[in-house]
Amino acid sequence: MQHLTEIRIAGFGGQGVILSAIVIGKAGCIFEGGYSTMTQSFGPEARGGACSAQVILSDQPVLYPYVTRPDILVVMSQEAYTIFAPQVRENGILVIEQDLVRVDKLPAGVRVYSCPATRLAEDLGKKMVLNIVMVGFFGAVSGVLKPDSLRDAVAASVPEAYRDLNRKAFDKGYEYGIKTLNGEIPAEEPQIEVAALET
Amino acid sequence: MHADPAGVLTGSHFLDGDHACCEGALAAGARFSSGYPITPSTEVVERFASRVPTVGGTFIQMEDELAASITLQGAVWGGAKAFTVTSGPGFSLMMEHIGLAIMTETPCVFVDVQRGGPSTGLPTLPAQGDMMQVRWGSHGDYEIIALCPNSPQECFDLTVTAFNYSEQYRVPVFVMMDEVVGHMTEKVVIPPAEQIEVTPRRYTTIPPGEFLAFEPKDDLVPDMPRTGEGYNVHVTGLTHDNRGYPDMTPAQQDKLVKRLCNKIRQNVDKITLYEADQIEGADVAVVSYGITSRVAQRAIDLARDKGIKVGKFRLITAWPFPEKQIAEIAAKVKAFVVPELNLGQMVREVERAAAGKAVVRHVPHAGGSVHKPEDILQAIMEVAR
Known part of the structure; x- marks a missing residue:
């Protein structure tokens, strides 16, 4: 684990943003023996509003609990992208749900990785596991945590009845990430109009 | 147990x-x-x-x-x-x-x-x-x-x-x-x-009939009766005697309220918990608690990187306030820096305990977020000059 990695995950309420952050944080401190601190933005809105969680991974105890300049930003809504993309650290990583986010200008040197997590989740029969698909994809393209740590953290964070489904979701996202790194994903994936999704 | x-x-x-x-x-x-x-x-x-x-x-x-x-x-x-x-x-x-x-x-x-x-x-x-x-x-x-x-x-x-x-x-x-x-x-x-060490309830061994519900032991704390075992006790918010019955006289008020305070005051050393780091030789001591202590630690680290001698004193017990420790530090440092998510609360205790021996600089914040470490660093740098 690197000295300090700041991660922000953001999207709509109900997409499983908080659970993704719990999985990543748990992988860091329970399954890899490092330190992690997870905080989340609490607002009066419960579903459908903007939702954001922050995870700090470190090999030393985390002091300041908030992310200021994320090394890695994972976004699952255009609104979250608009708010948080300008904060990504130079040479950082941006991970997007490609059907929900359209990328325009970015800080210098930011690497962008896109994953059709919602569609991959739908292939598994449950759209609700898109967050875990994103965690798998994040794990592959960022390389900040061992895939086994993340996979164990997924299993430890979901109800027993949904463990297999979530493991599959993780693997699907992870494999898609590896294929992306290997250049096996066609560059021209169709993008859904953002305006249509936001209604 | x-x-x-x-x-x-x-x-x-x-x-x-x-x-x-x-x-x-x-x-x-x-x-x-x-x-x-x-x-x-x-x-x-x-x-x-x-x-x-x-x-x-x-x-x-x-x-x-x-x-x-x-x-x-x-x-x-x-x-x-x-x-x-x-x-x-x-x-x-x-x-x-x-x-x-x-x-x-x-x-x-x-x-x-x-x-x-x-x-x-x-x-x-x-x-x-x-x-x-x-x-x-x-x-x-x-x-x-x-x-x-x-x-x-x-x-x-x-x-x-x-x-x-x-x-x-x-x-x-x-x-x-x-x-x-x-x-x-x-x-x-x-x-x-x-x-995990757990302190059991202090139950009396004195039988019902002889037991006085509010008779203090040597440490000024009375033992409790076991409910349902024949103890008839009277528990009241009125000023009471050792039996628990109202005794609203100045003499009993003096005796009871002083005991309620003294059972804590005479045990302050046993109760007080704090974390101190690099106080010896420090010019500035940062006093903080709760989440602010973690933000302050980042400011302390930044200040040390700049060569400033900064010590940390974290209140774990805010009350009773560790005034003896603060008074001792006040005699050694130039100044205290006290960040907290309010407009001036525990800083008053630091001022009282420091008794003018060291400058006390508050770093206020009205709440809604935590301090920026830079704001605490700024205060450290100013008082260290």
């Missing part, structure tokens, strides 16, 4: 501070809570309500905070270890019954997950604005104990300590969390039950 294994969730967990606090209460032996859940403390009793049936105990959701804060005291006199949790608006409503717990020497724990105030203020955002309220919010003269965790791990550890202190000194003990500590999630290690 050791904790009852039934309530101890031994292992490494990824928990937020609220949930860790609940596990601390269960490990300490709490088997009753009456609550009127309020953000950002709700998760404590939400978890307790779900966990306690598996352990053998009761959670009651009450009609308001007045009911919550008095019902738990009934449970205590009935033999349970009990607590409630709240935040600013509810804490204000509990003040009257906190006074009753002090007067009747009812061992119990109140958890206040602080949010921005006054009034309903900032329900979901942090502050440290109840630090004087916890000390002085109920009327009359008294002493209480208040603990300030700065991580989910400490939310567990210090909730156990809070129960232990409450049983030892028969006083309400307060766990003064803040929204950030309550809602941040980190690794929490819960040890095996046999490694």
